[in-house]
Amino acid sequence: MEKRPKSFYVLTGFFALFILFLYGPTLTIGILSFQGPGGGLTFPMRGVSLNWFHELFQEQAVGDIWGAFRRSLMLGLMVMVTTVVVSVMGGFAFRKRFYGSGILFYLIIASLVIPSILISLGVGLIFNQFGMKIHWATSGFGSQLTWTLPFGLLIMFAVFNRFDKSFEEAARDQGASPWQTVRHVVLPIIAPSLIGVGLFGFTLSYDEFARTLLTAGSYNTLPLEIFGMTTNVTTPVIYALGTMTTLFSLLIIGAFLLTVWIMGKRRARFGSDAGKGV
Amino acid sequence: MLKNRHIQGWLQASPLTLVLLGFLILPIITIVVVSFWQATEFSIIPAFSFENYEFLFGSPVTYKVFFATFKYAFITWAMTLAIGFTVAYYLAFHIRSQTLQIALFLLCTIPFWTSNIIRMISWIPFLGRNGIANSALQSWGIIDQPLEWLLYSDFSVILAFVHLYTLFMVVPIFNTMTRIDHSLIEAARDNGASGFQTLVHVILPLTKPGIMIGTIFVLTLVMGDFITVRFMSGSQKANVGRLISNDISLLQYPSAAATAVILLITVLIVIGILLRFVDIRKEL
Numbered sequence: 001m002e003k004r005p006k007s008f009y010v011l012t013g014f015f016a017l018f019i020l021f022l023y024g025p026t027l028t029i030g031i032l033s034f035q036g037p038g039g040g041l042t043f044p045m046r047g048v049s050l051n052w053f054h055e056l057f058q059e060q061a062v063g064d065i066w067g068a069f070r071r072s073l074m075l076g077l078m079v080m081v082t083t084v085v086v087s088v089m090g091g092f093a094f095r096k097r098f099y100g101s102g103i104l105f106y107l108i109i110a111s112l113v114i115p116s117i118l119i120s121l122g123v124g125l126i127f128n129q130f131g132m133k134i135h136w137a138t139s140g141f142g143s144q145l146t147w148t149l150p151f152g153l154l155i156m157f158a159v160f161n162r163f164d165k166s167f168e169e170a171a172r173d174q175g176a177s178p179w180q181t182v183r184h185v186v187l188p189i190i191a192p193s194l195i196g197v198g199l200f201g202f203t204l205s206y207d208e209f210a211r212t213l214l215t216a217g218s219y220n221t222l223p224l225e226i227f228g229m230t231t232n233v234t235t236p237v238i239y240a241l242g243t244m245t246t247l248f249s250l251l252i253i254g255a256f257l258l259t260v261w262i263m264g265k266r267r268a269r270f271g272s273d274a275g276k277g278v
Numbered sequence: 279m280l281k282n283r284h285i286q287g288w289l290q291a292s293p294l295t296l297v298l299l300g301f302l303i304l305p306i307i308t309i310v311v312v313s314f315w316q317a318t319e320f321s322i323i324p325a326f327s328f329e330n331y332e333f334l335f336g337s338p339v340t341y342k343v344f345f346a347t348f349k350y351a352f353i354t355w356a357m358t359l360a361i362g363f364t365v366a367y368y369l370a371f372h373i374r375s376q377t378l379q380i381a382l383f384l385l386c387t388i389p390f391w392t393s394n395i396i397r398m399i400s401w402i403p404f405l406g407r408n409g410i411a412n413s414a415l416q417s418w419g420i421i422d423q424p425l426e427w428l429l430y431s432d433f434s435v436i437l438a439f440v441h442l443y444t445l446f447m448v449v450p451i452f453n454t455m456t457r458i459d460h461s462l463i464e465a466a467r468d469n470g471a472s473g474f475q476t477l478v479h480v481i482l483p484l485t486k487p488g489i490m491i492g493t494i495f496v497l498t499l500v501m502g503d504f505i506t507v508r509f510m511s512g513s514q515k516a517n518v519g520r521l522i523s524n525d526i527s528l529l530q531y532p533s534a535a536a537t538a539v540i541l542l543i544t545v546l547i548v549i550g551i552l553l554r555f556v557d558i559r560k561e562l
Contacts, residue, residue, distance in 0.1 A: 019386075041403060042402075096284070096286060199391065214526065
């Protein structure tokens, strides 16, 4: 193997610092959430305890975080399923290059780049003007879709740009109906990317703040609840909550990545019999 | 009729179109309409008046705040580009094993899927008056007094932006870099280019589309932000997003809407300019 140039070692150092920069602060609050009962928001640690995690389960200390967590979880799942279904349908639609697909494409980009607070403000105003009650499952749900759908569709565009059409032609030549082609050929091929779309849908919704701010109504989602806490909670209980939600996010990310990995393995095992014939 | 690809396309795209009409187009139209309305302390009154815009353009605060917004956007852009390019370059050209490349790339992207608010909060123990940075600098004897400008300042706002958004540079730049044909780099070397010359004259021009996409992400996220500035500056600094959110909290919706319209136009002009340099559909 070729000898590494000196720049390799410099860049490795740079990369290590970047990773430290990305993860360092989160690890710090992870450690500080185990502060002793008398400890404050910064080091030094005054003992080690589970005190602040314990407080998370006491309503008077933290308000309705478990209700907020349940709502965020529910909303995340709703957004995830909708994002996957709508993005896949949209992805199929864009392959047909229909009239107006160009405009729709720029609308998707607009949805991505528009400042979130405009969605929040606009949707809030519409609901008020028409006398509808804003609620996380209606106005909040729709507002979040304007953020998750562009990511879903960009992934679908990337997938279909690389999609080998001869698989579909082969299916059609063998007499598969259009639906059978989609169900048994296209969807299995793009399945790992759909898991990716789902991951974006869930996590972006679960962490969304700006687009839910004026559209969630009287029941807060978890990010709104956490932001509310930053103004009136001055104990490490907020770190404990941060640590818990980050662990939850990591668990979800891990589950998605594991699913993709297992799919890849299964595919390698059962997928092609090319070259194995006798 | 169902065989017609245009009709089929529209049918399949209809859920998407409905969401975008209801939650993107309609809200923008509403904001534009409301920006011409008038407001009292308690209610908003339909009208057609330029009052909100006159007030907005007549106030020196507006210009100051727009300037601050561009300042944050520009500094954040420069820093995320420098860091993002370096990281992407390292991953794409210095990591030889593909498994390791994917693993390190995921390591860079995982924070993107966690909460931004928590990631902002997590800077407090580091930057605070008695935080890790100040104690470390003091114990090393570099400073006598704790630095006051570490938290709740422009510094902490930009630090948080860079922390949150460098990912948006790394991903598209890495994506374009992995598609660069390696024979071009070999050709450059065969012709006697040094590593640095190859970087500047071959890799950098070929990476431009990725840089443009990253730039669009970072600029729009920073220009539209209100929460990072509010939280990381302890409400001491302002940008356009905060101007809007302050009006909203005072229930001054027409005035908030007028500011939002100007912000939207500004962002769209910036994007319009950037899109001249890159064909997004081709780059996916």
